[in-house]
Amino acid sequence: MHRRILAPGALAAASLLLAIPASAASYSPGAPGIGDPYYPYYGNGGYDVSHYDLRLQYQPATDELAGTATILARTTQDLSSFDLDFLLDVSEVRVNGVKADFATSGQHELVVTPKSPLAKDTQVTVVVRYSGVPSTKTAYGFNTWHRTPDGAVAADEPESAWWWYPSNDHPLDKATYDVSVAVPDGTQVISNGLLQSTSSKLGWTRYNWRQNKPQATYLTTLAVGKFDITTSTSEGGVPVVNAYSKDLGDNDGAARASVERTGELVDWLSGYFGPYPFSSAGGYVPNTTTGYALETQTRVYYSPKQFANGANTSVVVHELAHQWYGDDVSLKGWKDIWINEGFARYAQWLWSEHEGEGTAQELADYVYASHPADDAFWTVKPGDPGPDDQFDIAVYDRGALAIQALRNEVGDDAFFAILKGWPKEHAYGNASVADFEGYAEKVSGKSLSALFDAYLFEPTKPVAPAVKAVGAVGAVGAVGAVAQPKSWKQIEATNDVH
Secondary structure (H helix, E strand, C coil), rough: CCCCCHHHHHHHHHHHHHHHCCHCCCCCCCCHHHHHHCCCCCCCCCEEEEEEEEEEEEEECCCCEEEEEEEEEEEECEEEEEEEEECCEEEEEEEECCCCCEEHHHHHHHEEEEEECCCCCCCCEEEEEEEEEEHHEEEEEEEEEEECCCCEEEEECCCHHHHHEEEEECCCCCCCEEEEEECCCCCCEEEEEEEEEEEEEECCCEEEEEEEHHHHHHHHEEEEEEEEEEEEEEECCCCEEEEEEEHHHHHHHHHHHCCCCHHHHHHHHHHHHHCCCCEEEEEEECCCCCEEECCCCCHHHCCCCCCCCCCCHHHHHHHHHHCCCCCCCCCCCCHHHHHHHHHHHHHHHHHHHHHHCCCCHHHHHHHHHHHHCCCHHHHHHCCCCCHCHHHHHHHHHHHHHEEEEEHHHHHHHHHHHHHHHHHCCCCCCECCHHHHHHHHHHHHCCCCCCCCCHHHCCCCCCCCCCCCCCCCCCCCCCEEEEECCCCHHHHHHCCCCC
C-alpha cells in the first residue's frame, strides 16, 4: 500500500478524507507480494485461497489456451483491491458474481478492484475469464511453458502457474484443485491427483482431474499430448498413474524401467517417512528438451534426459521423497529450500544404502572429502542460500551431509523418529528450517543449534563429526581413505533435478 503525502495546498482534500467513515477508510489494497524476500512480488497479500477450479480448452496445434478460473478464498484484511499472479489476456473478472475492474501491473500482476470493497475474514469467489498463447508470454526475461511436438507442459520451480491460470503464487497459500481441460480427440491431459472422468463431444475430449489435498501452486502441473498411460496399485495400496510420450525414442525403455518402479519406491519410502500422504502417486515423461525433474504433487515431471544413460531409480527416489518433504510439508519461505532438497538428496543416500552401493555415511565422507576448505561449495549456506544459489549443488550435497551429521549426533533411534515424525507434525502445512531444528531438538532431547549453524549457516567447511574416514578425493575414484561409492555416478546424474 502506498502512503499518500498531503501537500499544504491539499487541505480541502484532507478535509474530505476526514469525512470518510472509519470503517470505509480501513479498506486498502492487498500487497502485490506475499512477503518473501527472495521473490518480493511472488504471491499476494490480503487473501488466502482454499480451492481453484480451472475449466480450460487447449489447442496444441496453435498453443491457444482459453478458459475460466474460479477461485475460492477468504480475505485476511479489509480489501479495496487485490492482486493475482497471471500473464494471459483477461476478458472479464467477477468478484462474488459482480463484474470487477482489472488492470495489469508490473511483470506479472493482475490487479482486481471489486465494485464493493471486501471486509476482512469473508468468503470470496473470484471468476476470471481469459485466453492467450502461453509460449508468447514472458516475465523477468523467461518463459516456463514448454511446447512439445504434440502439446505442452507446465512444470517449473519456483513459478509456472502464471502461464496457465491466475493464482496466489507462493507455497504459503496452498489449496485444493479441480483441473478440467478439453483437447482435440486423440490428445490426452495429465494433471495432479486422480482422473475423475472423461467425456467427448464434437471432436473434443475433456479430462477432469482432482487434487483433494492442499497443494502449492508451483506443484500444480499440466501436460497435454499423446501418452501411453499405465495404472497400477502399490503393494501398500497407493494408486499409481504414469504416462509416457509416445515419441520418447531411445529413452523410452529406460524411462519406463525407472518410473514404473514408483509404487515399489513409494512403499519403501513410507517405511522412513510414514504413510504416503496423497490419493495417488506417479510420474510422466513428456518429449521435452529440459534437463530437470520436478516433484509436481502426486504426478512427478521427468525430463527424458534423466534417462539418457539408462534407467535411474535414484531420480525417482529423489522426486518421490519430495512428496513428504516439500509437498506434504511445504516451505514457509523460499529460503527454507534445504528442507526440500537436502532430504530428497538424503533419500537417495538411503536408497544407495538399501541397494548395497554405498552407505549414507560413505556418501557423506565422500562429499566432505571431495571439497577442500577453499572450495566455493562451502560458501553456499543451505539454510539460507539466497535466490541465486537456491538450487546450487551445495544445497543438495552439503544439505544431505548436514542430515547425516544430525543422524550421527542424535543416534539412529531418534533420527528415524524425526524423519518419520516431521511430515506428521506439519501435515499439509508449511514449515521453516528453524521449525525443523526445534522439532529435532524436541525429539532428540539435545541442543542442536551448533550443529545446524556449522552445516547450514556458516560459509566455511565444518569440522565434521559426520565424517568417519577423513581423506582426499582425486579426479577418479579414491585417494587415501575415501573411496567413491558405487552409487555416486547415478546420484551425480541427478544434480539438475529439483
